[in-house]
Amino acid sequence: MSLTAAATPVSAQRRISFKPALVWLHRWAGLTLGLLFVLMGLSGALLVFEHDIDAALNPHLFHSATACAAPLGVDAAAQAVQAQWTKAKVGGVFLPRHEGGSLRVTFKAPGMETGEAMLDACTGALLGSRDRSAIGLGAQYWMPMVQTWHLNMFQGKSGRLAQGYIGAAIALLLAVGLYLAWPLKRQWRRALRIKLNQSAYRSHYDLHRSIGLLAALPLLLLALTGFYNGLPEVVGGMVARIADVGAERRSIARPALKKDESAISWGEAQAIAAPYLQGGATMAGISRQPDKGLYIARLVRADDWQRTGTLRIYIDMRSGKVLEAIDPLSGKAGDRFLAALFPLHSGQLGGTAVKWLLALAGLLPALFFITGITTWRLRRKK
Template identity: 30%
Template sequence: MAASRARRLWLDVHLYVGLVLGGLFALLGLTGSVLVFYLGVDEALNPALQVSRPVIEAPSPDAVLSRVQAVYPEHDGPWRIEMPLDANDALRVRYYNPPETAGRGFAPLMLSLDPDSLQVTSGRLWGDYAVTWLYDLHYTLLLGSAGKTAVGIAGLVLLVSLFSGLYLWWPSRARLGAALKPVLRRGVVRKTYDLHVLSGVYGFVVLAVLALTGSVLALPDEARSVVDRFSPLRPSFRAPAGLLEEGATPIPLAEAVRIAQARFPGAELRWIETPGRAGKPISVRFHQAAEPGRRFPRSQVWVHPASGDILAVRDPLENSGGDTFMDWMHPLHNGEVFGLAGRLLACLGGLLPTLAFATGWLRWRHKVRARKASTRSLARAPSIT
């Protein structure tokens, strides 16, 4: 009796979560599938972003800074330079908090430069072009911090739906092998059920990882608070301002990179952030081979913009378990940690909520119609007196 009540409870949970939030899960999954390859999608939509010819040697960061400052002289804050990922990749530069988007939250100025000529091929504001609008839809539902919170909660609810579905499906040990066979039975009703079940069972691990990592990324403060209880997290370095006297010239970026590189010899240079008018440290970020994410690695050195002294270092290879867990969230979410195969898996995983929602809704409609037909049949049956 207790088992029957528990099954009824989880059946209701699975049904109503799917009916109420299934469309949202599908939206998040579809947008996520596109965003797995969003740099390539952006280049396909905007051919001007493609480089003129492969570049073997990355350009000097000082030359890059001089070029963007010449094009945008009124932007005297910090610039963040992202080095190309390969010889055919564009050079990307960001300017956070531009005056054009004041009050819009996260909406930096995004530049693309040809790494050979250093010509600015694109200057766009975050959220004003397709892939960044799609990113905001996926991450915040275009509702700012409230939407971001909703997305994080939705990921946790999706986990509940996944586990409830697995519980409802789980067969006896004798039937497990047969239940796992990827066979679609004949008939619309049975085929719909099989598609719903098999997509959930075979995609369970991928969907659970996407849901968990998505929730952590959408609710970072809450996640850090929970993780810190089990494995203390390293405090973030708070970069001081005012390190440059007014009118003073900071050390060249190339010199800052050389100083920082000595801390991570052999690591790949990925990002450089300039001091700006506030006189903050020069931040240099590298990718070490053991790190899960190459585009947004966590190996970081903060260099004094005047003296060249190292102010702080973050080495993810010396992380606590909690820090390592947090560092893996983004590269797991987009599949980057497993290379192209991982990205393809994440992309396909993003399609599964739509399939599950569609087949689950059809399955529910089949049951409703069958119930109504049964009621009408009983109503027409002659009474026995």
């Protein structure tokens, strides 16, 4: 017997054993990651409409009590919060998203690590406050809790990193499932057919496979963009290998502001960023980072992909000098690609129809988890 003839059965055996190995991987990855996938999907479906749901649950927080021609200045908004919490460190002031909306101020204070205060945009009166990391039964805590779970499972930075790796693992689970469900000889009509008047095993299998084929690509998109949200530096480095990407923006910083060192005010930072309000751009808000010696103004372009704005102006807190204006939508191909990932994941890119499609996609992991388990159990019985 020749060496070639002897090797052929081994090669064939390897090809035969390849698919069962993938079936095993898909089954046990689904059983171990399935519940997480379900919770990610359900929370993500809610977060597509996060602002609308939050405003409906807490109308007193999102609507100013009085009407006026122009909202309160950012200086006055920061001072209003510090009058309420004398030891507060204000981190950001965000302007109303719509006419008659409230001002939102983020801050840290003793006992409130991620404080959020809503102010009347005309008078600066406090409409309400909450700690976004708190767990509570009140309606004001519901959407922040959903968002915190979705971002980091209540585990802070380490949880966010874990979510990135979970997103990659779910993407692998979906890719293996898509490979296993892919119809041979392009028999798509048969692959997408769901016959409920047959054995329970076959009906459950058809549901799992057919809907999986239809939904695999949108769910893969959500999993991979979730991978980016948890590990932006890793994904940014990967994209930089194949496309042009601008300089690393997280490195922009100045020495930390000392305790008694003078700095420009919130209002001055707003005025410095004002010349960039061109072509229909609006001011979304300003954040203050004394540990990096920076103010960062966030502007929303008329054609922006993100409701909180992608155009950012970095301002030196000491001198008021504009260090850099970051506009990824007008940047290199890699910058535009990276700037699209979060809006794609959150449903901000594409309009209302895309939001509803993403919300529906967020419900499907529950269907796959249930039909996956029932198919497995019914097959074992057979």
